[in-house]
Amino acid sequence: MAHESFAFSPSALRSLRLQRELLERDDRRRALARGWTERRLLPGTPPSPPRRRQFCRDPAVHNALYAGDLRRVQSIFRDEATANVVLETVSEELAWSPEQGLWVLSPRRQHTSALRIAAARGYEDCARHLLLRGAAVDAVVGGRAPLHDSAAAPHPNCARLLLAFGADPNVLSADGSAPLHLCTAPQSLRCAELLLAHGAQVNLGTRDRQVTALHVAARQGLLAHVELYLHHGADPSLRTHQGETPLNAAAAAAERPEDAERFLRVAERLLAAGAEPGAAGRKGHTPLHNACANGHPAMARLLLRHGADAAIPNGAGDTPMDCALRAVREYRQQRPEETLTLLLDHGALPAHPKMLRLCCQHPPALEVMLNAYDRVPPADGWVEAVPPELWEEHQEFYASAVRMAGRPRRLQHLARVAIRRHLGARCRAAVPRLALPPPLRRYLQLPIEGLIS
Structure with missing residues (x-):
């Protein structure tokens, strides 16, 4: 019996392989925890020198990742060094040359990482292999971290995997956006739920413009996202650097008649949560200015019912009536006469005869x-x-x-x-x-x- 071998069943082999991956993941986590402790808690420990980035321009490597070819990915990325290589592509773009006075082809380099590619395309098995081989889960390469890509795609399976490996739900991209700011499609609701469950800050604003996730959801007309964020404590009164609230964003974005209903539902939810109906944003536009400019009588009726001022001028001196009159020609199929009557019924003065x-x-x-x-x-x-x-x-x-x-x-x-x-x-x-x-x-x-x- 000593020379005989035991035949493992396929299910037993899968269990052993899963157990090995879990052990490798735990080892990786412990190593990261030790490194963090040494860097942050031990004052006498010198910081580790920054690792020099390695670049890869091999199309075969790129193709393996973009195709999600797990076997080739496993054969290429075998250790931490290869898992963190920077993938570079070069494309020729027309650029104006002042010295030559003409348009010339100029090379444009774009960087990404193997983990970013896998996360952006939903290749969960490839992403797991890269993480187990030491891929930096929060590395911002080419402007984004992998979690940004999985949220933007969206791919909840990859987002869940990255968060399980310790990804920071509030990691900022090069332009100062967190993953929650990139949940811009209806299908991204599950990603938003995962991010919030792992500690994403619902009221975090983008670095430069201070746009919150609630601003983004309102601007996209995503009612389920709006309700989710409000449930997690989102503040509907927060303003961007230009002074806009989420209600401003919803009213301004309701430009197409076919989208009017969903933006109306978003505005109703924001007002129920305490949004200010008369908050003036960019150029002094109130939500009512925007609703009138977009030929949206139902939105105008909602705002007026909640106390919006029908006669207030914006920064250019235009009243909601002026905005509604300018929208008549474009939105004549949306019964603009209803908006005009609404404004007059709520105290707006007749426009100047020249209008x-x-x-x-x-x-x-x-x-x-x-x-x-x-x-x-x-x-x-x-x-x-x-x-x-x-x-x-x-x-x-x-x-x-x-x-x-x-x-x-x-x-x-x-x-x-x-x-x-x-x-x-x-x-x-x-x-x-x-x-x-x-x-x-x-x-x-x-x-x-x-x-x-």
């Missing part, structure tokens, strides 16, 4: 604005901007607007203007409760009738 040129090609918006005056302004400021085909399509409306320009309005309209001015910002809430017949209450709310009389 009518901005909404004259959308008859419902022009009607709302003309009915906000006690006397229709002269038409010469906008009538020439109406295309002939549009005039022909809405001839009855445009003819009535030109006919009434400069003439006294009906007593009924003058009474409407007087009541609305008296109520001011209370119009929206007070008019439906007035003891008046329903047709009169509706008349006070500036309904679209298709005529100016």
